[in-house]
Amino acid sequence: MPVADEVKSSWADEVEEITEDLPPPNEIYENGLKIATEYKRNEDNKKVKIVRTYKIERRVVSKSIALRKTWKKYGIAKDDKPGPNPATTVTSEEIFMQFITSREEQEKPDDDILEKLSSMTDKTVKCRTCGGGHWTLQCPYKDTGYIPTKPTTPAITEEKKPVSTQPEDKGKMKYVPPGLRDGANKRGETMGSHQRHRDDAAAIRISNLSESTQESDLEELVKPFGDYNKLFLAKDKSTGLCKGFAYIHFKSKQSAANAINALHGHGYDHLILGADWSKPQTHHT
Incomplete structure (x- = not known):
């Protein structure tokens, strides 16, 4: 009888038999x-x-x-x-991102501003309670141990004398027109003109401000130089961004002069500020 040919397996079957005896990973x-x-x-x-x-x-x-x-x-x-x-x-190496805003609000520029303000003369930064070379901010004596010999009160740069409604002689009751009372302009003046002249005399103009400047930033900038009556920051009506200049009306002319001397040429928000006296507005009649 003829011998049947043996069926030979392929090499793929042999590989499969070899791999089958390997235990699965665990x-x-x-x-x-x-x-x-x-x-x-x-x-x-x-x-x-x-x-x-x-x-x-x-x-x-x-x-x-x-x-x-x-x-x-x-x-x-x-x-x-x-x-x-x-x-x-x-997986690649870690990349650390540093987010920078338009104002670049970092601690280092703020520290530089504070250091420059602290290095100014006592006329620029002066406590209104003890007269020391620091900001008031509920003094008392700013943790320096300095105790003044005579407690001082906040300085009032300009005082308006009370207007007397009666003449010195109480026996004679006589009406005195407002235009002829003490402290009034004898030539007469319009309503509010006296206060406006005082504001214009102590008003300054700060220029070259950045577009991101806000009222709070401007207030912190001028606060060390003294009290002010009003503050105006010019803004664009459509975008709401700063137009680059502002007006500050101080209560005293000396405070305004100190602010001009300190802020003119002062670096702020990567720009050089300009400070000068504000020109009074001319009113046409």
Whole structure:
């Protein structure tokens, strides 16, 4: 009888038989460690057991990072376990970002301004309570240990004398017109003109301000030089940004002069400020 030819298996079947006897990889978690075991054959076709031990660390992260870790993966990484998979994810070096606003609000420029103001003369920064070279801000004596011999009160640069409604001789009751009373202009003046002249005399104009300047910034800038009656920051009606100049009406002319001497040529928000006396407005009749 003819002998049947033996059926020879292909090389693919032989490879499949070889790989079938390898145990599947497994992972064990115990005592804060992750133990991953994997089996494979080396170049000599010998079975090799590979054991990798990972230490599990718990880190405190921000809420945004913790929220991103709960996102579901997609694409070819849809079935991946938590964490980066080297087959589908490329992890590069960490890149630290520094966010810079339009005003570049950093501590260093603020410190430079404070240092420059503190190095000015006592006429520029002067406490109204004890007369020391610091800001008032509810003194008392600004934690320096300095106790003045005579407690002082906040200086009043200009005082308006009370208008007497009666003549010195109480026996003779005589009506005195407002235009002829003490402290009044004998030639007569319009309503509010006296106060307006006082404001214009102690008014200054600050120019070359940045577009991001606000009223609070301007107030902090002029606060060390004394009290002021009003402050006006020119803004564009459509954009609301600063138009580059502002007017400050101080209560005293000396405070206005100190502000001009200190702020003219002063660096503020990467610009050089200009300060000068405000020109009084001319009223046509």
